[in-house]
Amino acid sequence: MKITNAYVNITSPGRNFVTLKIETDEGIHGLGDGTLNGRELSVASYLTEHVIPCIIGRDPFQTEDIWQYLYRGAYWRRGPVTMAAIAAVDVALWDIKGKALNTPVYNLLGGKSREGILVYAHANGKDIDHALEDVARHKEMGFKAIRVQSGIPGLATTYGISKGPGRYEPAERGLPSEYEWSSELYLRHVSKLFAQVREVFGDELHLLHDCHHRLTPIEAGRLGKELEPFHLFWMEDPTPAELQEGYKIIREHTTTPIAVGEVFNSIWDAHDLIRNQWIDYLRMTLVHGGGFTHLKKAADFADLYHVRTGFHGATDLSPVTMAAALHFDTAIHNFGIQELMPHTDETDAVFPHQYSFKDGLMVPGDAPGLGVELDESLAAKYPYQRAYLPVNRKLDGTLTDW
Ligand code: CS2
Ligand code: MG
Numbered sequence: 209m210k211i212t213n214a215y216v217n218i219t220s221p222g223r224n225f226v227t228l229k230i231e232t233d234e235g236i237h238g239l240g241d242g243t244l245n246g247r248e249l250s251v252a253s254y255l256t257e258h259v260i261p262c263i264i265g266r267d268p269f270q271t272e273d274i275w276q277y278l279y280r281g282a283y284w285r286r287g288p289v290t291m292a293a294i295a296a297v298d299v300a301l302w303d304i305k306g307k308a309l310n311t312p313v314y315n316l317l318g319g320k321s322r323e324g325i326l327v328y329a330h331a332n333g334k335d336i337d338h339a340l341e342d343v344a345r346h347k348e349m350g351f352k353a354i355r356v357q358s359g360i361p362g363l364a365t366t367y368g369i370s371k372g373p374g375r376y377e378p379a380e381r382g383l384p385s386e387y388e389w390s391s392e393l394y395l396r397h398v399s400k401l402f403a404q405v406r407e408v409f410g411d412e413l414h415l416l417h418d419c420h421h422r423l424t425p426i427e428a429g430r431l432g433k434e435l436e437p438f439h440l441f442w443m444e445d446p447t448p449a450e451l452q453e454g455y456k457i458i459r460e461h462t463t464t465p466i467a468v469g470e471v472f473n474s475i476w477d478a479h480d481l482i483r484n485q486w487i488d489y490l491r492m493t494l495v496h497g498g499g500f501t502h503l504k505k506a507a508d509f510a511d512l513y514h515v516r517t518g519f520h521g522a523t524d525l526s527p528v529t530m531a532a533a534l535h536f537d538t539a540i541h542n543f544g545i546q547e548l549m550p551h552t553d554e555t556d557a558v559f560p561h562q563y564s565f566k567d568g569l570m571v572p573g574d575a576p577g578l579g580v581e582l583d584e585s586l587a588a589k590y591p592y593q594r595a596y597l598p599v600n601r602k603l604d605g606t607l608t609d610w
Contacts, residue, residue, distance in 0.1 A: 298499025432462025
């Protein structure tokens with residue numbers, strides 16, 4: 209089998225998505241997600257200008273060699289744009305491989321290790337009462353694990369909370385909005401939020417929370433300790449992870465489990481975090497972490513250190529990544545949990561798929577390959593629209609992490 213053609217599709221059914229389609233001489237095609245929120249055009253250009261010319265004529269079954277060629281052959285290694293482009297190729301090739309062998313991709317990764325994938329939903333509210341209402345709504349929908357975020361008294365806006373009616377979508381059309389932030393106001397509030405969630409809903413629900421990179425290590429240690437009575441499933445992105453050893457400080461102060469990694473793009477971003485057991489869950493996912501070929505190695509390394517996966521699954525990862533993630537989650541031994549931020553109906557129509565949700569669990573479906581397709585005529589109705597993630601400033605104007 210040979211790769212005969214490949215091209216990039218950019219569509220925007222409510223938000224931008226970058227999809228790579230690879231075609232072969234046996235009429236089998238594969239899809240890969242190359243979406244990088246706010247930098248979509250960079251990945252599309254990297255694929256079109258520098259990657260696609262190099263894969264035409266190659267055997268799509270050679271996933272390892274093609275991955276190494278695109279990683280080592282570029283000379284300039286790692287980074288979100290490069291690794292999202294490599295991921296798009298890798299995932300599309302595994303899709304082709306599954307279709308050619310007439311089997312779902314999870315069978316190529318070790319077969320089923322579990323029947324259903326535990327997923328977590330997002331419950332958000334402008335204040336604690338509204339957050340509690342949203343937890344109740346998601347519990348009613350059957351979720352067993354729920355991430356809880358709320359507005360912070362004294363702050364006009366914060367991460368995870370819609371500014372108006374309707375679902376939360378982080379990227380905003382046009383140039384970046386500027387938000388305000390105060391760790392002091394945030395730290396006064398979070399433990400009150402979870403005290404009330406546990407008070408109302410008891411101990412049964414898995415509860416998660418995302419700090420979104422905003423604390424210092426010692427602040428995160430304080431928060432983790434304050435949250436211990438509420439037995440969180442995890443505290444996510446407590447502090448920026450460029451300084452991996454910063455997580456040692458957090459670990460010394462709290463037993464609240466820690467998840468990190470949605471912005472990571474190779475195992476080298478997490479190597480020290482894992483081998484020192486400074487974290488409990490690795491969030492780096494297939495679209496940003498180099499695809500199945502790299503993530504399988506990263507997950508196997510993490511398994512040696514009791515670290516489990518907790519894949520990123522926000523709306524800015526396309527249904528191609530959700531499908532791929534569920535195949536990966538089905539097969540690997542050290543699966544932890546999968547994030548589920550449901551896409552819009554328009555997005556689901558552009559990307560018809562086999563995966564499904566029931567009683568707090570998801571399944572990838574048993575179609576050969578990934579079980580997801582791209583309706584290109586429908587996709588054409590949603591042209592790209594420039595959109596960026598917000599920028600964050602402390603109350604004194606200092607730029608900080610969003
Ligand atoms: C968030 C993401 O889902 C999460 O845990 O951190 O929604 C993140 O804000 C977006 O993916 C950024 O594009
Ligand atoms: Mg997050």
